[in-house]
Amino acid sequence: MGVTRHDWTKGEILEIYNKPLMELLYEAATVHRKFHDPNEVQVSTLLSIKTGGCSEDCGYCPQAARYNTDIEGNDLMSVPHVKAQALRAKEAGSSRVCMGAAWRNVKDGPEFDQVLEMVRTINKLDMEVCCTLGMVTENQAKRLSEAGLYAYNHNLDTSEDYYKDVISTRAFEDRLETIDHVRKSNITVCSGGIIGMGEKLEDRAGMLVALSSLNPQPESTPINALVPVEGTPMADIEPIEIWEMIRMVATTRIIMPETQVRLSAGRTEMSREGQALCFFAGANSIFAGDKLLTTPNPDVNEDMAMFEVLGLNPQKPFAKYQQPKTVEAKDSEFEALGEKPKWSRPGHTIERNEQAKQKAKLNS
Ligand code: SF4
Numbered sequence: 001m002g003v004t005r006h007d008w009t010k011g012e013i014l015e016i017y018n019k020p021l022m023e024l025l026y027e028a029a030t031v032h033r034k035f036h037d038p039n040e041v042q043v044s045t046l047l048s049i050k051t052g053g054c055s056e057d058c059g060y061c062p063q064a065a066r067y068n069t070d071i072e073g074n075d076l077m078s079v080p081h082v083k084a085q086a087l088r089a090k091e092a093g094s095s096r097v098c099m100g101a102a103w104r105n106v107k108d109g110p111e112f113d114q115v116l117e118m119v120r121t122i123n124k125l126d127m128e129v130c131c132t133l134g135m136v137t138e139n140q141a142k143r144l145s146e147a148g149l150y151a152y153n154h155n156l157d158t159s160e161d162y163y164k165d166v167i168s169t170r171a172f173e174d175r176l177e178t179i180d181h182v183r184k185s186n187i188t189v190c191s192g193g194i195i196g197m198g199e200k201l202e203d204r205a206g207m208l209v210a211l212s213s214l215n216p217q218p219e220s221t222p223i224n225a226l227v228p229v230e231g232t233p234m235a236d237i238e239p240i241e242i243w244e245m246i247r248m249v250a251t252t253r254i255i256m257p258e259t260q261v262r263l264s265a266g267r268t269e270m271s272r273e274g275q276a277l278c279f280f281a282g283a284n285s286i287f288a289g290d291k292l293l294t295t296p297n298p299d300v301n302e303d304m305a306m307f308e309v310l311g312l313n314p315q316k317p318f319a320k321y322q323q324p325k326t327v328e329a330k331d332s333e334f335e336a337l338g339e340k341p342k343w344s345r346p347g348h349t350i351e352r353n354e355q356a357k358q359k360a361k362l363n364s
Helices: 010-017 021-035 079-091 110-123 138-147 172-183 201-213 242-255 272-280 300-310 351-363
Strands: 040-050 096-101 128-132 151-153 188-190 193-195 220-225 260-263 283-288
Touching (some): 010 201, 021 272, 040 110, 079 096, 096 110, 110 128, 110 138, 138 172, 188 220, 193 201, 193 242, 201 242, 242 272
Parallel strands (some): 040 283, 193 220
16 A cells, blocks of 8 residues: 556456445545545535537536537636635635536637636635636646646546447547646646446446556546536436445545545535545545535535534645736636637437437426
């Protein structure tokens, strides 16, 4: 124990995942203590800066334009609005702001310039800034880095095999390519996935093989539980049991010892006891605020009360890596190149996604 490995096999990971729970917890907690302060948990605030109307067909997502969900779409938020939200989050104990936009990919132009300004503004508040904006080119990642971006989130979602049953509008390799662009830009990588989408245990292990084989491994890995939303292709999937979440967190902790493991969507369904076991198993970050992009999340006061009961402290910003410097727009050394990602899966369809799309058409 103690050396970060990049050659984990599916079989080895499954063996860890399926251990008797007490053994798994003990092993994960031991790794956790070696690499992290077990009494510190980072509180991050997720802000949906542009909601809904996305052209992708992710089977779990209520923001995809083609499904009929009751999400209210919003245009891109203004910089002052984002600043006010970030200040509120900071006062409530958050050390990181993650800004999400429902885009297939970043397009150079005024909207991206506005996002760059948001990054500059929040970095100047001495908070970690993370963005999740879809696919980015290397040049765009460099512009984000120059503005002071600390992390870029781009989830692998699931295994390469199961990815084809979840999303038809892009490929697993596209995800890896964006992660590579982020890595080349000196931004820390945040990448994880969702469990409870009808995948097999082998798929959970497959996703962890892909994440752990990245060198360096992602600095941050969110583990989400599917929150089934009416109108999406995955609306009827039964929610997973807490034990699966605990096992997934513990396994992630063991094979990615230095990574910040984030307990993400699905926390409203978890008891305090369940979350405490996840923290014991190695989760060391939560998302605060009553909404996680568009799905419900526990209220920040509830979280702080839970921290008090458990004796946990919110982590300070930049506890692991230095705060990036912000370069103003007028001093930027990068130009907008207007690059576009190619449509990598023409003609690929997923029956479940098609049915949800047809249903949405009938209801409109
Ligand atoms: S997960 Fe992101 S890319 Fe996929 S449909 Fe939702 S907003 Fe679009």
